[in-house]
Amino acid sequence: MGNNGLSSSSYNSSNMSIKRLFKPKPTRTILLVGLNNSGKTTLLCNLVISMLDYARDMENIDQVSTCPTPGLSLVEFQQGRIKWRVWDMSGQGRFRNLWAYYSGHVQGIVFCVDVTDGDRIATARDELQSLLDQPRVKDMKIPIIIFANKADLGNGDLGDADNDNNTSKSKSLSLENVRMALGVDSMNQNQKVKVMSSSGLTGTGVSEGFQWLNEAIRSVDKGEV
Ligand SMILES: Nc1nc2c(ncn2[C@@H]2O[C@H](COP(=O)(O)OP(=O)(O)OP(=O)(O)O)[C@@H](O)[C@H]2O)c(=O)[nH]1
Numbered sequence: 001m002g003n004n005g006l007s008s009s010s011y012n013s014s015n016m017s018i019k020r021l022f023k024p025k026p027t028r029t030i031l032l033v034g035l036n037n038s039g040k041t042t043l044l045c046n047l048v049i050s051m052l053d054y055a056r057d058m059e060n061i062d063q064v065s066t067c068p069t070p071g072l073s074l075v076e077f078q079q080g081r082i083k084w085r086v087w088d089m090s091g092q093g094r095f096r097n098l099w100a101y102y103s104g105h106v107q108g109i110v111f112c113v114d115v116t117d118g119d120r121i122a123t124a125r126d127e128l129q130s131l132l133d134q135p136r137v138k139d140m141k142i143p144i145i146i147f148a149n150k151a152d153l154g155n156g157d158l159g160d161a162d163n164d165n166n167t168s169k170s171k172s173l174s175l176e177n178v179r180m181a182l183g184v185d186s187m188n189q190n191q192k193v194k195v196m197s198s199s200g201l202t203g204t205g206v207s208e209g210f211q212w213l214n215e216a217i218r219s220v221d222k223g224e225v
């Protein structure tokens with residue numbers, strides 16, 4: 001017991017909560033990229049909406065409707081103690097050269113692939129590879145989460161097996177197809193890369209993917225990678 005009447009354990013725990021109160025909130029600056037129409041803006045909007053208190057209680061929230069992102073947009077939001085700053089980039093060909101520039105200013109990358117767009121998976125691989133070849137992305141071991149997105153339309157991991165009206169289902173890529181087509185297994189072993197199924201429309205997998213990215217960034221910051 002100290003002379004102020006506090007036991008050392010209660011003093012320590014209140015001291016720790018005060019420290020925590022004044023600890024700066026970690027900011028995560030992220031690059032959100034992927035070919036046009038892969039669902040980047042949809043997944044980001046739905047992630048932000050899902051965190052709003054009033055939205056959690058609503059059973060039927062209207063579907064997010066997006067239009068192609070003109071160039072880029074910055075979305076900032078708070079999730080627990082983490083402040084996210086997400087650069088939502090256009091995936092249209094004429095804007096993709098912006099990705100390399102912005103990759104020089106972020107701590108993590110979200111790369112979105114449309115599993116129903118097998119025809120452009122080779123283009124997605126080339127764009128991912130040019131991003132990985134950026135010196136800062138390589139040297140700083142910037143972690144990357146790859147969303148195999150629109151999995152609600154897929155025949156694999158999150159697909160709706162009863163939805164026979166879905167013509168894109170038969171052509172869609174499984175998680176393993178996406179891994180192989182993007183050459184994930186031959187990527188730099190020192191860099192944290194994860195491929196996850198997601199549906200930006202329903203929100204499945206998205207929050208988990210951002211949590212993984214947060215942990216991966218923390219490991220890089222601590223020099224554990
Ligand atoms: N079924 C399904 N449709 C999706 C999903 N995500 C996005 N979409 C649809 O795909 C279309 C394109 O979505 P966007 O989010 O605008 O795509 P984007 O990647 O931001 O496109 P750009 O801004 O042009 O690069 C929209 O019609 C969305 O409703 C998903 O997870 N499932």
Ligand SMILES: [Mg+2]
Pocket residue numbers: 040041042066067068069088089090091
């Ligand atoms: Mg967009």
